[in-house]
Amino acid sequence: MKYKKGTKKATKPHIYGSPKIGHSTLGQVAVANIRIFPIEAKTKLVKLKEYLEKYDKLSSLKGLYTGVNDALGILSKHASNYGIFRLDNNISNNQYTIRVSNHNASAINYCGQDPNNVNIRIMIRSKKRKNSFSASQEVHLIEYVYYDELIKSCPDLVIKIIDSIIGYLSTGEYVDLSGVAKRNVSS
Numbered sequence: 405m406k407y408k409k410g411t412k413k414a415t416k417p418h419i420y421g422s423p424k425i426g427h428s429t430l431g432q433v434a435v436a437n438i439r440i441f442p443i444e445a446k447t448k449l450v451k452l453k454e455y456l457e458k459y460d461k462l463s464s465l466k467g468l469y470t471g472v473n474d475a476l477g478i479l480s481k482h483a484s485n486y487g488i489f490r491l492d493n494n495i496s497n498n499q500y501t502i503r504v505s506n507h508n509a510s511a512i513n514y515c516g517q518d519p520n521n522v523n524i525r526i527m528i529r530s531k532k533r534k535n536s537f538s539a540s541q542e543v544h545l546i547e548y549v550y551y552d553e554l555i556k557s558c559p560d561l562v563i564k565i566i567d568s569i570i571g572y573l574s575t576g577e578y579v580d581l582s583g584v585a586k587r588n589v590s591s
Contacts, residue, residue, distance in 0.1 A: 438478050440489035440502070442573040448475035449573075453566045462562045465552050469504050469528035472569065476502065491576050498522060500576050502569070509547050511540035511590035524578045526550070528565065539590035547588040548580055558582045 452475050456462055473479070478487045486503045503509070503525045525547040532551045539545075548568075555561045564582035572578040580587075 438487045440476050440478070440487040440573070442489050442492055445476045445489075446570050446573050448477075449566050449570050451475075453563055456562055456566075462560065463555065464530055465528050465550060465555075465562065465565075466530040468562060468565070469506055469526075472504050472526075472528070472566070476504070476569075478504070489573065491574075498576060500524070500572070502526065502572065504528065508535060508537040508549070508588065509545060509590075510538040511543040511545045512538070522576060524548070524572060526565070526569070535586075535588065537588035537590075539588070541591055543590050545590040546578070547590075548578065549586040549588065550582075550584075554582070554584045557584045 449472070452471050456471075476487050486501060488499055488501050490499060498521070500522045501524065505525065505527055506529045508527060509525045521544075523543065523545040525545060527547060527549045529550070530552045532553050535549075537547055550561065550565055558564060561582050561584065564580075568579060568581045571581070
């Protein structure tokens with residue numbers, strides 16, 4: 405059904421199953437439903453790093469979150485991309501989530517206080533904007549925020565972000581190797 409421009413928005417399907425109108429999701433909490441395979445993702449992240457170094461694309465974060473999502477196997481046309489993985493030598497029951505996006509998180513969209521869930525979010529954006537992170541007492545989430553201005557403090561920021569993600573996929577602990585990320589914490 406088509407509408408004249410400016411009259412009404414048609415409902416479009418949304419990746420997480422609920423309808424989406426414009427930019428607001430209706431009634432469904434997004435979950436990490438894309439499985440990440442750590443060994444494959446780490447290999448692709450190393451290739452991404454080599455590509456970026458080869459073509460000297462280290463002076464801006466523009467487009468980096470798309471490249472990272474592709475390497476992780478989180479292929480989506482949406483600005484919010486969720487993935488879940490277990491460590492290769494997973495002795496525990498822990499599940500690790502990662503979301504790479506270009507905007508701040510709303511913690512209520514994540515798995516609750518399950519001690520077996522580790523929720524990490526990485527916001528990669530070329531331009532700095534107002535922090536719109538929304539915390540929740542029911543969800544433990546740490547968001548790391550990166551933007552171009554931080555390259556002044558850490559010239560190899562692009563490589564440090566990729567190496568930090570590789571470390572997270574290897575150990576289940578996200579360590580900001582750049583030391584310049586802005587952190588938002590929920591719970």
